[in-house]
Amino acid sequence: xxxxxxxxxxxxxxxxxxxxxxxxxxxxDRYRKDGGPxxxxxxxxxxxxxxxxxxxxxxxxxxxxxxxxxxxxxxxDDGYQDIINIDISTVVIEAMQxxxxxxxxxxxxKMDVRDMAGFESNSxxxxxxxxxxxxxxxxxxxxxxxxxxxxxxxxxxxxxxxYILITYGDPSYRLCVLKNLDTWTINMHVIGxxxxxxCCVDLPRCFCMMFLCTKxxx
Numbered sequence: 424x425x426x427x428x429x430x431x432x433x434x435x436x437x438x439x440x441x442x443x444x445x446x447x448x449x450x451x452d453r454y455r456k457d458g459g460p461x462x463x464x465x466x467x468x469x470x471x472x473x474x475x476x477x478x479x480x481x482x483x484x485x486x487x488x489x490x491x492x493x494x495x496x497x498x499x500d501d502g503y504q505d506i507i508n509i510d511i512s513t514v515v516i517e518a519m520q521x522x523x524x525x526x527x528x529x530x531x532x533k534m535d536v537r538d539m540a541g542f543e544s545n546s547x548x549x550x551x552x553x554x555x556x557x558x559x560x561x562x563x564x565x566x567x568x569x570x571x572x573x574x575x576x577x578x579x580x581x582x583x584x585x586y587i588l589i590t591y592g593d594p595s596y597r598l599c600v601l602k603n604l605d606t607w608t609i610n611m612h613v614i615g616x617x618x619x620x621x622c623c624v625d626l627p628r629c630f631c632m633m634f635l636c637t638k639x640x641x
Contacts, residue, residue, distance in 0.1 A: 445562025
């Protein structure tokens with residue numbers, strides 16, 4: 424994942440090479456060096472009241488770009504019964520499969536969110552994205568790859584299913600990208616950043632956005 428997706432870039436992001444953020448090799452290397460766990464932007468507890476407005480514990484859910492986040496674990500501990508997690512990094516997926524081998528409600532698969540051919544259309548009640556679109560928007564061919572991702576998210580969502588995007592990107596620009604797909608209604612909420620995350624990274628603001636995109640019934 425990355426911080427934000429505006430056209431400007433900080434010196435820290437430049438040193439990391441934002442062009443690599445959409446590449447498998449970058450994340451494999453990162454997870455070899457740092458096994459985590461780490462949650463971008465916010466942990467589950469502050470998000471759960473908003474999740475409760477759109478999700479049921481029995482829903483089939485997809486967490487994209489899961490990394491080594493404990494979001495899925497926290498949701499299962501709170502009663503969610505069926506969560507599939509995907510990431511492009513083989514390193515992190517193998518680690519998470521081992522870590523949660525005794526939690527059958529949590530499944531981990533190596534998959535690129537831009538090509539989720541392994542999933543049938545209209546197969547998920549909800550898709551949760553905590554920083555993955557941000558990461559893609561900081562990589563090469565950002566607009567093309569973001570469009571591929573969102574088209575795939577819309578495809579795997581059931582009618583009336585919800586795409587929950589938690590992002591640090593420019594809200595007006597993220598809204599524009601989401602509206603380019605005329606496939607959902609969009610609600611927006613402001614949420615505070617995880618205090619530890621906010622204090623350890625030089626960020627211009629201490630809040631991020633949650634976009635809740637409900638797929639039209641076709």
